[in-house]
Amino acid sequence: MARIVQKFGGTSVGDIARIQNVARRVKAEVDRGNQVAVVVSAMSGVTNQLVDYCNKIAPDVAPDYDQREYDAVVATGECVTSGLLAIALQQLGLQARSWAGWQIPIATDGAHGKARIASIDGAEIVRSMESGHVAVVAGFQGLGPDNRISTLGRGGSDTTAVALAAAVKADRCDIYTDVDGVYTTDPRIVSAARKLDKITYEEMLEMASLGAKVLQTRSVEMAMKHRVRVQVLSSFTDQPGTLVCDEEEIVEQELVSGVAYSRDEAKVTLVGVQDQPGVAAGIFGPLADANINVDMIVQNASSDGTTDLTFTTSRSELERAVKVVKENMKVPHRSISTDKAVAKVSVIGVGMRSHAGVAQTMFKALADKGINIHIISTSEIKVSVLISEEYTELAIRALHTAYGLDAAA
Amino acid sequence: MARIVQKFGGTSVGDIARIQNVARRVKAEVDRGNQVAVVVSAMSGVTNQLVDYCNKIAPDVAPDYDQREYDAVVATGECVTSGLLAIALQQLGLQARSWAGWQIPIATDGAHGKARIASIDGAEIVRSMESGHVAVVAGFQGLGPDNRISTLGRGGSDTTAVALAAAVKADRCDIYTDVDGVYTTDPRIVSAARKLDKITYEEMLEMASLGAKVLQTRSVEMAMKHRVRVQVLSSFTDQPGTLVCDEEEIVEQELVSGVAYSRDEAKVTLVGVQDQPGVAAGIFGPLADANINVDMIVQNASSDGTTDLTFTTSRSELERAVKVVKENMKVPHRSISTDKAVAKVSVIGVGMRSHAGVAQTMFKALADKGINIHIISTSEIKVSVLISEEYTELAIRALHTAYGLDAAA
Numbered sequence: 001m002a003r004i005v006q007k008f009g010g011t012s013v014g015d016i017a018r019i020q021n022v023a024r025r026v027k028a029e030v031d032r033g034n035q036v037a038v039v040v041s042a043m044s045g046v047t048n049q050l051v052d053y054c055n056k057i058a059p060d061v062a063p064d065y066d067q068r069e070y071d072a073v074v075a076t077g078e079c080v081t082s083g084l085l086a087i088a089l090q091q092l093g094l095q096a097r098s099w100a101g102w103q104i105p106i107a108t109d110g111a112h113g114k115a116r117i118a119s120i121d122g123a124e125i126v127r128s129m130e131s132g133h134v135a136v137v138a139g140f141q142g143l144g145p146d147n148r149i150s151t152l153g154r155g156g157s158d159t160t161a162v163a164l165a166a167a168v169k170a171d172r173c174d175i176y177t178d179v180d181g182v183y184t185t186d187p188r189i190v191s192a193a194r195k196l197d198k199i200t201y202e203e204m205l206e207m208a209s210l211g212a213k214v215l216q217t218r219s220v221e222m223a224m225k226h227r228v229r230v231q232v233l234s235s236f237t238d239q240p241g242t243l244v245c246d247e248e249e250i251v252e253q254e255l256v257s258g259v260a261y262s263r264d265e266a267k268v269t270l271v272g273v274q275d276q277p278g279v280a281a282g283i284f285g286p287l288a289d290a291n292i293n294v295d296m297i298v299q300n301a302s303s304d305g306t307t308d309l310t311f312t313t314s315r316s317e318l319e320r321a322v323k324v325v326k327e328n329m330k331v332p333h334r335s336i337s338t339d340k341a342v343a344k345v346s347v348i349g350v351g352m353r354s355h356a357g358v359a360q361t362m363f364k365a366l367a368d369k370g371i372n373i374h375i376i377s378t379s380e381i382k383v384s385v386l387i388s389e390e391y392t393e394l395a396i397r398a399l400h401t402a403y404g405l406d407a408a409a
Numbered sequence: 410m411a412r413i414v415q416k417f418g419g420t421s422v423g424d425i426a427r428i429q430n431v432a433r434r435v436k437a438e439v440d441r442g443n444q445v446a447v448v449v450s451a452m453s454g455v456t457n458q459l460v461d462y463c464n465k466i467a468p469d470v471a472p473d474y475d476q477r478e479y480d481a482v483v484a485t486g487e488c489v490t491s492g493l494l495a496i497a498l499q500q501l502g503l504q505a506r507s508w509a510g511w512q513i514p515i516a517t518d519g520a521h522g523k524a525r526i527a528s529i530d531g532a533e534i535v536r537s538m539e540s541g542h543v544a545v546v547a548g549f550q551g552l553g554p555d556n557r558i559s560t561l562g563r564g565g566s567d568t569t570a571v572a573l574a575a576a577v578k579a580d581r582c583d584i585y586t587d588v589d590g591v592y593t594t595d596p597r598i599v600s601a602a603r604k605l606d607k608i609t610y611e612e613m614l615e616m617a618s619l620g621a622k623v624l625q626t627r628s629v630e631m632a633m634k635h636r637v638r639v640q641v642l643s644s645f646t647d648q649p650g651t652l653v654c655d656e657e658e659i660v661e662q663e664l665v666s667g668v669a670y671s672r673d674e675a676k677v678t679l680v681g682v683q684d685q686p687g688v689a690a691g692i693f694g695p696l697a698d699a700n701i702n703v704d705m706i707v708q709n710a711s712s713d714g715t716t717d718l719t720f721t722t723s724r725s726e727l728e729r730a731v732k733v734v735k736e737n738m739k740v741p742h743r744s745i746s747t748d749k750a751v752a753k754v755s756v757i758g759v760g761m762r763s764h765a766g767v768a769q770t771m772f773k774a775l776a777d778k779g780i781n782i783h784i785i786s787t788s789e790i791k792v793s794v795l796i797s798e799e800y801t802e803l804a805i806r807a808l809h810t811a812y813g814l815d816a817a818a
Contacts, residue, residue, distance in 0.1 A: 016465045050489065056425045057497050065496045072507050073492035076485035080459065083482035087474045088466050098481050102511070103556065147512065 002171040003035045003129070007139065007161035010044035011178050012235040013081050019043075022235065023088035025176070026134060030094060037125065037135040037168060039161040040085055042077025050074045067112035071141070071151045075101070078138035078157070086136045096134040099125060101141035102149060106160065110144030114153040117142055117160070117222075122167035129168070137164060158219035166226035173223070173230045174241075175215060180234035181242035182207065182214055184405040185259040189393050192406035196242045196257060203257045204244045206348045206382050220244065247350055255358060256349035256403040259396050263343045263389060265295075266318035267374065268325065272306040272334030279331050283309065286328035292321050296344075296377040296386060306334070310375060312386060315340055342374060343392040346384040347399055359383045365402035371395055411580040412444045412538070416548065416570035419453035420587050421644040422490050428452075432497035434585070434644065435543060439503060446534065446544040446577060448570040449494055451486025459483045476521035480550070480560045484510070487547035487566070495545045505543040508534060510550035511558060515569065519553030523562040526551055526569070526631075529576035538577070546573060567628035575635035581652075582637050584624060585644035590651035591616065591623055593814040594668040598802050601815035605651045605666060612666045613653045615757045615791050629653065656759055664767060665758035665812040668805050672752045672798060674704075675727040676783065677734065681715040681743030688740050692718065695737035701730050705753075705786040705795060715743070719784060721795060724749055751783060752801040755793040756808055768792045774811035780804055 006026060013019050022038075029036050041047075054070050055062040063070075082098040089096035104125055108115035125135045139157025144150040152159055158175060165173035180195060182204065187193040199207070201224035208217045214232055223230045223244060233241025247253070273279055280299070287294055296312045313321045322338060352358040359376075362383055366373060371394065375386040387395055400406055415435060422428050431447075438445050450456075463479050464471040472479075491507040498505035513534055517524035534544045548566025553559040561568055567584060574582035589604065591613065596602040608616070610633035617626045623641055632639045632653060642650025656662070682688055689708070696703055705721045722730045731747060761767040768785075771792055775782060780803065784795040796804055809815060 016462060019466060053425060053489070053493055054496060057428060057493050058500050060500070066499055069492040069495045069499075069507055071492075072495075072509070073489050076488050079485050080462070080482050083478040083480075084462055084466050086478045086481075087463060090475055090478075091467050091469070098478055100481070100558075149509075 001033050001035065003168060004029055005037045005039065005161050005165040005168070005170045005173045007039040007157060007173070007175045008041065008235055009157065009177055010041040010047070012176050013040055013085070014044040016084075019081070019084050020088050023085060023092055025235065026089060027092045027094060030134065035129045037129060037137060037164060037170070038085065039137045039139045039157055039164060040078060040081040041139050041157045043081055046077040046080070047074060050077055068146075068148050068150075071112050071149045075138070075141040075149045075151050078140050082136045082138040086134075089134055089136070094134055095132050096136055097128060098136045098138070100138050101160075102143040104137070106142035106163070108142035108144050108150045108152070110146055110150055112144065112148075112150050115142060115144065115150035116218075117152065117163045120163055120167035122164070122169075125164075126168050155216040155219075158216040159222060162219045162223045162226070162228050162230060165228045166222070170228070173228050175230060175232050176235035177214065177232060178234065178236070179214060179232070180237055180239055181232050182244075182258070184257065185396055185400050186261070189396050190400045190406075193400065194405065194407045197240075198243045198245055198250045199257055200247045200250065200350050201244060202247075202350055202381055203348050206346070206379075207258055207260050215244070253351050254349060255351040255355055256347045256405065257351075258348050259345065259399045259403070259405070260348060261343060261345045261392060261396055263392065264314045264316070265312050265342050265344050265386065266315045267310060267312050267339040267342050267386065268318070268321060269308060269310045269337045269339075270325070270329075270333050271308050271337060273309050274332040275302060275305050275307045276331070279307075279309070282328070282331055283325060284311075286324050287321060290320065290324045292317050292324065296375045296384070298375045312342070312344070312375065341389045342386050343389045344384050344386050345392065345395045345399065346382050347403060348382045350381050352383075353380055361402055362399060365398045366395055369394055369398050371398075410442050410444065412577060413438055414446045414448065414570050414574040414577070414579045414582045415585065416448040416566060416583065417450065417585045417644055418566065418587075419450040419456070421585055422449055422494070423453040425493075428490070428493050429497050431644065432494060432501055435494075435498060436501045436503060439543065444538045446538060446546060446573060446579070447494065448546045448548045448566055448573060449487060449490040450548050450566045452490055455486040455489070456483060459486055477555075477557050477559075480521050480558045484547070484550040484558045484560050487549050491545045491547040495543075498543055498545070503543055504541050505545055506537060507545045507547070509547050510569075511552040513546070515551035515572070517551035517553050517559045517561070519555055519559055521553065521557075521559050524551060524553060524559035526561065526572045529572055531573070531576035531578075534573075535577050564625040564628075567625040568631060571628045571631045571635070571637050571639060574637045574639075575631070579637070581640055582632070583640045583642060583650075585642060586623065587643065587645070588623060588641070589643035589646055589648055590641050591653075591667070593666065594805055594809050595670070598805050599809045599815075602809065603814065603816045606649075607652045607654055607659045608666055609656045609659065609759050610653060611656075611759055611790055612757050615755070615788075616667055616669050624653070662760050663758060664760040664764055665756045665814065666760075667757050668754065668808045668812070668814070669757060670752060670754045670801060670805055672801065673723045673725070674721050674751050674753050674795065675724045676719060676721050676748040676751050676795065677727070677730060678717060678719045678746045678748075679734070679742050680717055680746060682718050683741045684711060684714055684716040685740070688716075688718070691737070691740055692734060693720075695733050696730060699729065699733045701726050701733065705784045705793070707784045721751070721753070721784065750798045751795050752798045753793050753795050754801065754804045754808065755791050756812060757791045759790050761792075762789055770811055771808060774807045775804060778803055778807050780807075
C-alpha cells in the first residue's frame with residue numbers, strides 16, 4: 001500500500017462530466033490498494049469570474065482592495081469543486097469527504113492574496129484516510145494567523161498538493177495537468193522533443209523559472225525542500241508522466257536534460273560609463289529598491305577609462321527600469337540604449353557539474369548557425385545566453401540536436 | 410446609538426450594482442450613528458446553480474446524496490456575497506469585514522441541509538462592531554458539532570438575521586425584501602389592502618404559516634422566543650416597513666389585523682364511518698406515522714350510529730393521504746371522497762382574545778355573499794374557514810371590508 005496525493009487543475013475539473021472523470025481516476029488509484037488524498041482547483045473560469053466581481057465592485061482601487069475579502073470570495077471556487085468531487089466519489093462506491101483549507105487546517109503566514117503555507121497539521125486527515133476515506137482537499141487556500149481564509153496566489157493548488165504530500169508523508173504527489181509530462185524542450189518548436197521519465201528538483205526548478213510553465217516554481221522549491229517525489233502527468237491520457245525526484249533516483253543522468261527559453265526579456269545598456277568603484281552599486285541599488293528584477297549583468301572592461309554596462313530585466317518592467325536608472329544616474333555616461341527584441345535560451349542539466357565542455361558545445365552550435373550571443377550567464381547546472389529574438393527557434397533546435405536530445409525518428 | 414441587524418435577500422444582492430446599492434443603505438444606517446451587522450443571501454440564481462451541480466453529479470440518487478457535501482458546496486454562495494459587500498462598504502469609506510458562519514461561530518445542531526441554529530457566540534462580532542466595523546455575515550449557514558458547515562435550509566438567512574440579532578442584543582432586525590411590509594391581505598386581490606405599521610409575533614406567525622410569504626415561519630418563531638423586534642421593509646424604496654413586535658408595543662390594537670388565505674388545501678371525507686371509540690386514533694395515527702400534515706378536522710355526530718369524518722391536508726399530499734387511509738382503514742365505512750377545489754381563508758388578530766362576536770362577523774359576511782362554509786377551525790387569535798376555491802377572492806374582499814380593514818379611498 002502506498003499513500004498518494006493527486007492534484008487536478010481547473011481544466012481537469014472544468015465541468016460535471018470532467019469531475020466524474022477525475023473521480024474514476026481517483027478510484028483507479030484506490031483500487032490499486034492505495035490511500036489517496038486529492039487536491040482540486042476551482043472549475044475553469046470560476047476563479048476569473050470571482051476576481052472579476054471583486055474588480056467590478058471596487059473599480060477605482062482594483063486590484064488594491066482589502067485582500068482579506070478577496071480571499072474570502074475567491075477561495076470559494078475550490079470548496080465547490082471539492083464538495084462535488086466527494087459526491088462523485090461516493091457515487092462510485094467510495095468513502096470520501098471534502099476538506100476546506102481551514103478545516104485541516106493548512107496554516108499560512110497570512111499574507112492575504114499571496115500567502116505562503118507555514119505548516120499543515122496532517123493528523124486529522126491521515127486519520128480519515130486510514131479509516132478508508134478519500135480526502136478531497138480544496139487547493140489554493142489556508143487559514144492565516146488572523147483566523148481568516150488566505151489564498152496562496154495563482155497556481156497555489158500545486159503548492160497545496162506538494163505541501164500536503166509532505167505533511168501526510170505521501171509516497172508520491174501526482175500533478176495532473178493538460179500536458180503529459182516535462183519535455184526536453186517545447187514540442188511546439190522541436191517536434192523531436194522527448195518526454196523525460198525523470199528530472200531532478202534542481203533541473204525542474206531551472207526549467208520552471210525559465211518559462212516551462214508545467215509546475216509552479218514555489219511548488220518545486222517545496223518539493224525539493226521536503227524531498228517529495230512529484231509526478232507531472234496528463235489527466236486526459238493513461239500514460240506515465242515525468243517524475244521530479246532526487247538525483248540519486250536517476251540512474252543514467254544525461255549531461256543536459258533540457259533546453260528552456262524565455263521571450264519575456266529586455267536588455268538595457270549604459271554606454272561609456274566612467275569606470276570607477278561603486279558604479280554597479282549606484283545602478284543596481286535603486287533598481288532593487290524599486291523591486292525591479294534584474295537577471296543577467298555584464299560589464300565590459302575598456303581602455304579609455306569608460307565601460308559599457310548591460311543588464312536584462314523582464315519586458316513589462318523595461319520602461320520602469322529605464323526611468324529608475326535615469327533618475328538615479330549620478331555616474332557620468334554617454335547614453336542609455338534598450339533592446340526588447342531579445343530572448344534567453346538555456347541548457348540545463350545536473351550532469352554539467354562534473355563535465356567540462358558543456359558551454360563550449362553550446363557556443364559552437366550557435367556559432368555554426370551564425371547566431372550572435374549578447375550575454376552569457378552560467379550557474380552550476382545551466383548555461384544561458386541572450387540572443388536576438390528572431391533566432392529563438394533556430395537556436396533551440398540547434399542546441400536540442402547538439403546535446404543529443406532529439407528522439408530517434 | 411442603536412445596534413441594528415440588517416438582512417438582504419438574493420434579489421437585493423442580485424448583481425454588482427445592487428450590492429453597491431445595499432452598501433449605500435448600510436452606510437445610511439451607520440451615518441445615523443448606529444452599529445450595524447448585515448446578513449446576506451447568495452446572489453440570486455447562485456444557490457440554484459450550486460444545487461443543480463450537486464444534482465447533476467449524482468443524478469441517480471439526487472437529492473439524497475451526502476448532505477454534508479451539499480452544505481459545503483451550497484454555503485459558498487453567501488460567502489461570496491459577504492466578501493463583496495465588505496469591499497463595497499470599504500469603498501464608501503466604512504470599516505467592514507465579512508464573517509462566514511464558521512468564523513463567528515454560528516453553532517447548529519448539525520442536521521445537514523436543514524440545520525437549526527443551536528447557539529451563536531456573539532462576543533467576537535460585538536467586539537468588531539464596537540471597534541467601528543460593520544459585520545457582514547454570510548446567511549443560511551453555521552458550523553455543526555462535526556466541525557463541518559451546515560446550512561439552514563431555504564430561506565435560512567432570515568433565521569440567521571433574527572438569531573444574530575438576539576445574540577448581539579440588537580435593538581432591531583430589519584429584513585429587506587421585495588415587498589414593503591406586511592399587508593392586511595394580499596394587495597393583488599384587494600386593492601384597498603393597507604400596509605400594517607405593526608403586527609404582533611403571534612399574528613405574524615399565523616400570517617406566515619397561512620401563506621403570506623413575507624417571512625420564514627422559523628425566523629418569526631425565533632423572534633418571538635427571543636423578543637427580537639423585526640422590521641420587514643423594501644430594499645427598493647425608502648419607506649418604513651412593518652414592525653413585528655410585542656403586543657405591548659402596539660398602542661391601538663385592531664380587532665382583526667389581517668385576512669390570510671391558502672389555496673394549497675385538499676379535503677378528504679370518510680362517509681358513514683362506524684361511530685365508536687378509537688376511530689379518530691385509527692385514522693390519524695397512520696397519517697402521523699406517514700409524516701402527513703393534517704390541518705383541520707371535523708366530525709359530524711349522527712343518529713344512525715355512523716358519522717362523517719372530514720379532514721384537510723395539503724394538495725401535494727392528498728394522494729398519499731388517501732392511500733394511507735385506505736390501507737389502514739379497519740373501521741367499517743361506506744366510502745371515501747376527496748375535494749381539491751377548496752381554499753382556506755382566515756381572519757387573524759390578537760384583539761379577538763378579548764372580544765366576542767369576531768367569528769359571527771365572519772360567518773355573516775360570507776353568508777351575505779352566498780358562500781358556503783365546509784369546515785370551521787378556530788384558535789385564540791384566528792378563525793379559519795374552508796370554502797370552495799372559486800369563492801376565494803370574493804370571500805377575502807368581503808371579510809376585508811367587514812372588519813373595517815379597507816384603506817380610506
